Amino acid sequence: MALPARQPRSVFPELSELFDSLRLPALGTVFGNNPIRVEDRIDEGRYIVRAELPGLDPDQDISVTVDHGRLDIHAERTEEKTEKGRSEFSYGSFHRSVTLPAGAKDDDVEASYTQGILTISIGLGEEPDTAKKIDIKTTD
Incomplete structure (x- = not known):
């Protein structure tokens, strides 16, 4: 089974990363x-996605x-x-x-929390064919 090709990262950060960098001390994050x-x-x-979430109870937070x-x-602290x-x-x-890569199986997800790190593992399958040939009908 061939693994789906990894999507190349953009030269520009994801919008959420850009917004997260716009922190104002008195206001928190610009977008809340x-x-x-x-x-x-x-x-x-x-x-595999790892998230930094120290000091939280994974069952409640x-x-x-x-x-x-x-x-x-x-998460809530x-x-x-x-x-x-x-x-x-x-x-x-x-x-x-986080946008999942092509072929991600949303019914094959596991999560664990150890020492403040949340690790999420999602199974990958075959990447679906995205190109489809369309027949053109002619009319008189």
Whole structure:
């Protein structure tokens, strides 16, 4: 079985990465969501996405969904209020969407969480043929 060709990365970052870089200290992220940093690769017929989510309870704070060629990761970190001290931690809702490569099987998804890293593994199948010859009918 041939693996689907890896889509080349654009010279330009994904829009979510661009928006995530526009952080203003007083306002958080310009578009409201905190970023989730990810890395991805294809390994032994599987698409692997790793997300950096330290200090969360995967059973209560993290949600992973796959739908129509998109992987969505949602997380929530609740702020612990204290009278003294300061915090540089990010609190609130976190979200990241990743476009899946061609041939990704949305019914073959596994996720695990170890030492603050969420790892999602998605099976890959044959890349569907995208070109289709269309017959042209003639009329008199």
